[in-house]
Amino acid sequence: MAAPTFGLDIGRSFIKVVQVKVSGSKKVLWAAGSVKTPNGGIETESPVDLEKVAEAVKAARSSAKVNSRHCMVSIIESQVVTRMIQMPALTDKELSAAIHWEAEQYIPLPLKDVNLQYKVILRPDKSTSGKMDVLLIAAPKRVISKYLNIVKMAGLEIGALETESAALSRALSTPTDPPTIIVSMGAVSTEMVIALSGNVLFTRSIATGGVSLTRTIMAEFNLPANQAEEYKQTYGILEDKLSGKVAAILKPILDILTAEILKAVQFARTHIQQSQIVRIVICGGGAYLPGLSAFLAERTSLEVSLGDPWEKFAKEDLILKLPGQGSFYAVATGLALRS
Numbered sequence: 001m002a003a004p005t006f007g008l009d010i011g012r013s014f015i016k017v018v019q020v021k022v023s024g025s026k027k028v029l030w031a032a033g034s035v036k037t038p039n040g041g042i043e044t045e046s047p048v049d050l051e052k053v054a055e056a057v058k059a060a061r062s063s064a065k066v067n068s069r070h071c072m073v074s075i076i077e078s079q080v081v082t083r084m085i086q087m088p089a090l091t092d093k094e095l096s097a098a099i100h101w102e103a104e105q106y107i108p109l110p111l112k113d114v115n116l117q118y119k120v121i122l123r124p125d126k127s128t129s130g131k132m133d134v135l136l137i138a139a140p141k142r143v144i145s146k147y148l149n150i151v152k153m154a155g156l157e158i159g160a161l162e163t164e165s166a167a168l169s170r171a172l173s174t175p176t177d178p179p180t181i182i183v184s185m186g187a188v189s190t191e192m193v194i195a196l197s198g199n200v201l202f203t204r205s206i207a208t209g210g211v212s213l214t215r216t217i218m219a220e221f222n223l224p225a226n227q228a229e230e231y232k233q234t235y236g237i238l239e240d241k242l243s244g245k246v247a248a249i250l251k252p253i254l255d256i257l258t259a260e261i262l263k264a265v266q267f268a269r270t271h272i273q274q275s276q277i278v279r280i281v282i283c284g285g286g287a288y289l290p291g292l293s294a295f296l297a298e299r300t301s302l303e304v305s306l307g308d309p310w311e312k313f314a315k316e317d318l319i320l321k322l323p324g325q326g327s328f329y330a331v332a333t334g335l336a337l338r339s
């Protein structure tokens with residue numbers, strides 16, 4: 001039997017769905033598929049456009065042959081505030097009483113307008129007087145209701161709504177991995193997530209993604225969007241392609257991204273316990289940019305790899321038909337794996 005739920009990632013460029021069949025420790029990719037996101041995607045305020053998004057969700061689900069109506073959905077990272085805070089060691093009861101007062105200092109939105117969740121990431125040893133690390137996640141109620149609406153219009157039921165960072169950590173970090181920075185490059189934004197054992201320690205979203213790269217190529221070479229996209233996907237930032245001309249205009253944008261990655265790594269080093277980062281895992285559609293891994297490795301001196309959430313899945317059936325595509329489905333897979 002396939003899992004009774006599936007993962008739904010409504011990206012600004014593609015809507016992705018993934019369903020996983022789990023039996024014991026064996027995981028089989030049961031369904032995976034994507035459709036282009038209609039204009040505006042989740043960020044539109046128009047009811048007509050939201051209905052189009054719902055229709056596209058239906059199309060993605062049926063073309064991928066998902067056999068469940070129950071979905072786990074990701075909320076766009078930039079719409080959510082995620083903060084790791086330190087508090088004196090408290091019991092669960094004390095924490096639940098104190099957390100709202102504490103959160104007010106860190107969440108830049110009125111608490112009455114957000115849905116606040118928290119999770120204890122590190123509890124100090126009872127014998128020490130150390131502090132505990134608590135992760136705060138605040139999602140605006142207005143944004144949540146938009147997702148609920150889409151899911152309802154698509155004729156589906158929602159099991160949970162979680163951040164992209166939570167789904168990515170589940171998909172791409174296991175208890176045996178060292179602390180990792182996941183860099184998920186989508187169409188509109190890039191998410192940086194510091195993950196340890198499937199937990200999120202830090203997140204940051206920057207407003208640069210695949211679209212910025214394509215637009216730069218369009219402007220520089222005076223090309224239409226589809227051709228610029230082809231240049232990007234074919235030449236990327238390889239120096240030996242087109243005399244390095246595409247590389248030369250894209251690298252300055254990626255340098256900004258690299259600086260942000262290094263800042264996050266540095267921040268984690270000084271502010272978060274247990275987070276000496278030694279590796280970068282890249283994912284999302286933008287991770288397929290030719291030359292990106294080597295570029296990041298050279299600039300950061302960290303180990304870089306393309307994240308594959310299906311790495312430990314059984315190599316049978318559908319997975320064999322989608323070689324190398326796991327990275328594109330990282331968020332949707334993390335959602336599908338939520339139990």
Ligand SMILES: Nc1ncnc2c1ncn2[C@@H]1O[C@H](COP(=O)(O)OP(=O)(O)OP(=O)(O)O)[C@@H](O)[C@H]1O
Nearest residue numbers: 011012013014186187188189210233285286288289
């Ligand atoms: N081979 C490739 N080289 C470079 N970029 C690529 C390649 N394949 C896909 N992309 C880019 O990946 C992006 C789409 O990725 P993805 O589906 O992860 O984004 P999204 O989830 O829809 O966007 P967002 O997360 O910002 O909402 C597009 O900008 C596309 O140009």
Ligand SMILES: [Mg+2]
Nearest residue numbers: 011012186284
């Ligand atoms: Mg995305």
